[in-house]
Amino acid sequence: MYRFAPSPTGDMHIGNLRAAIFNYIRSLQDKSGFILRIEDTDTARNIEGKDKDIMEILSLFGIKWQTLYYQSKNLKFHQEFAAKLLQEGKAFCCFCSEEELSAKKEKAKEKGVAYRYDGTCEHLSDAEVIDNPKPFTIRLKKPTRVLKFTDAIKGEISFEPENIDSFVIMRADKTPTYNFACATDDMLEGVTFVIRGEDHVSNTPKQNWIRECLGYTDEISYAHLPIILGPDGKKMSKRDDASSVKWMLDTGFLPEAIANYLVLLGNKTPCEVFSIEEAVEFFDIAKISKAPAKFDIDKLAFINREHIKRASTKRICELFGVDESKVELVKFYTQESSLIPEIKAKISAIFSQKEIPSEFSQNAEILRNEILNLAQIPAEFNELKTILMEKTALKGKAFFMPLRLLLTGAPHGPELNELYPLIKSSIKEILNASK
Structure with missing residues (x-):
């Protein structure tokens, strides 16, 4: 699981x-x-x-x-498990305040050593616990042996007992800490394998120790993913x-x-x-x-x-908001763009009104009228090009740039002879929209 x-x-x-x-x-x-x-x-x-x-x-x-x-629905179980550990002497009530703990941490920092809980409350008598009016946390007693586990990615990892102190499992408000809730939930839910980030490596021995103290014997395997x-x-x-x-x-x-x-x-x-x-x-x-x-x-x-290219017709229509007639056009534009909005913008530009620069507007209008007046749209781009050049006497940039702007709305882009087969059936619609 x-x-x-x-x-x-x-x-x-x-x-x-x-x-x-x-x-x-x-x-x-x-x-x-x-x-x-x-x-x-x-x-x-x-x-x-x-x-x-x-x-x-x-x-x-x-x-x-x-x-x-x-x-949060498991809170009653977290509390029952914590009570069980207290009853069995595997955990203890800690009355140390945040201020007291912060002061001890600061002293450890000044000495240049890692802070470890010093066991202040671990050996309090029953009377000292019962008679203490202060709020308390519950700490699980630290392990006395090396804790090991085999990581599916990193191999065997060991933690010496001195590197794991008696850590808090229940806060003063009687809610569980991350490690306690996580460990007991995995146990309750029958989890057998956990894959998570490597920032959790240090949590794993604590969670294993919690379950071991509760008497849970089923193994949970781990893999910690590098950052x-x-x-x-x-x-x-x-x-x-x-x-x-x-x-x-x-x-x-x-x-x-x-x-x-x-x-x-x-x-x-x-x-x-x-x-x-x-x-x-x-x-x-x-x-x-x-x-x-x-x-x-x-x-x-x-x-x-690559995923746009391999997507089904239904998926393309769903992603790009187009009908089936434009699916191949979407895939065609992956040669220029990788992102959905970029390709959408290029398709939209083809079927929208175009802003033709003044230097090309006259020739664009000539070409538009000639294409709209064609009785039949040629099957090949070269055939269309030959017909239009003969009818208009336009050539070179004076021909290709206004034609490109009319068909795509952009001064640069894919070769028109490659684009043409994908738009020829809609070319009159495109030209009418470009006015």
Whole structure:
């Protein structure tokens, strides 16, 4: 069983989408199922409507989940598990205030050492706990041995016990911390494999330790994805436009192209252009590079062009708002443009009123009238060209530039003899619209 567990606090990052896609592909490979879990326990942050945004984006990418969970619905289980750990002496109440802890952290910083909780409250007697009126958190006692796990990408990873202190599992307001909620939810929901970003590597031993202390014996496997670097070679942040899935969709990249590129990124694949369904046939999480992958928007643009070319007639009509007669025209313009808005603009310019510069307007009008007066539109561009040159005596730039402007609305573009077969059946409509 695989899961994608986003926090609904902002626009989805491509790193999160990449993890969702990988988890989904793996779930299709072994048919174990895919869970969407909205981690909504952080009530301090505004999440209104963000869960719906997440679901809409996943649906756009063809990601289907068998079960939807909201983490906040599991609060009673989080509290019961915390109580169990307290009763068994595996956890303890901590009355240290934020001010006290901050002071200790500052002292550790001054000494140049990593802060570790010093166990102030770990050995309080029952009476000291019961008689203490202060609010408290619940801490899980630190492990006394090395914690290891095998990462499907990075190999075996070990954490010495001195590097994991007695960490908080329940806050003073009796809500779970991220690690505790995540660990117990994965246990409750039968998750067997988690693919997520490498920023979670240090969370994994804590989550494994939580489940072990609760007596859970089923193994959960992990793969931690290396970070994605921006064009400057630094980790992509929310300040980078391309890090936002919404920005990429709004810019005109197809969901299928974005998914293709994210699977390709830092990976060894048998081909460059594929769908998620095709990726299911060859995807191997172990082939993901251990090194960070650099985001290349030019490569994404290439992938986008290829997906426009391979799209079905129905998909083209849906994406570009055209009828079937213009589908091949859309694909033709991928030689010039990669993005949906750019291609839409070129198609629109052909079938819209044109602004013809004054130096070409007279000849453009002559050519327009001659074409409109033709009893039959020639099958080949060269035949049309010969007829028009004979009738108008125009040649060279005086012929080709006004004709190009009449047909495309642009002074530059693809060769007219290549474009002509795609527009000849609509040429009179185009000329009437260009007035």
